[in-house]
Amino acid sequence: MPTITAHSGAEHFRTEIRSDSGHQLLADEPTDNGGQNAGMAPAELLASSLGACTCITVRMYAARKQWPLRGIDTTVSFERNAQHVVTHLTRHLRLDGDLSEEQRQRLLQVANACPVHKALTASVAIDTELV
Numbered sequence: 520m521p522t523i524t525a526h527s528g529a530e531h532f533r534t535e536i537r538s539d540s541g542h543q544l545l546a547d548e549p550t551d552n553g554g555q556n557a558g559m560a561p562a563e564l565l566a567s568s569l570g571a572c573t574c575i576t577v578r579m580y581a582a583r584k585q586w587p588l589r590g591i592d593t594t595v596s597f598e599r600n601a602q603h604v605v606t607h608l609t610r611h612l613r614l615d616g617d618l619s620e621e622q623r624q625r626l627l628q629v630a631n632a633c634p635v636h637k638a639l640t641a642s643v644a645i646d647t648e649l650v
Contacts, residue, residue: 533557562605565639566595569608572635577614580629586622590615593630608639 525546527534532554534546546564548554559567570593581588592613597605612630614623630636 530555530557562597562599562603565605566597566608569593569610569633569635569639570595572633573610573612573630576633577612577626577630581616581626584622586616586618586626588614588616588618588626 522539523536524539525534525536532548532552535543536546537543545558546561547557548560550556552560554560573593574591577591578588592615594611594613596609598607600606610630612627614626618626
């Protein structure tokens, strides 16, 4: 099972995130929320996961079909409530290429079936254990 490790030390909200595949990034809170703005906030990471998954899934499908897709731009915005819980995501998808309307509509369906979209719209169980 793939594993992500997040570590927060003495630098208040700054969090180092590492994957077992060797990648790393920083997360933090904006300065107006007490952080140092050294990386994306957790809600931004959530939205970026949806954007990245959308681009990758649409690209894979178009390549498999050998459709003339030159580029994909996905913009994800989000709303949060007073408790900072993300309550709504809005995704805009721009497809660059000589695609028919039928192909464009199919790629929209594919975007809505990307794994992160499915996880966000389903009930995902989270088990938390103190170690």
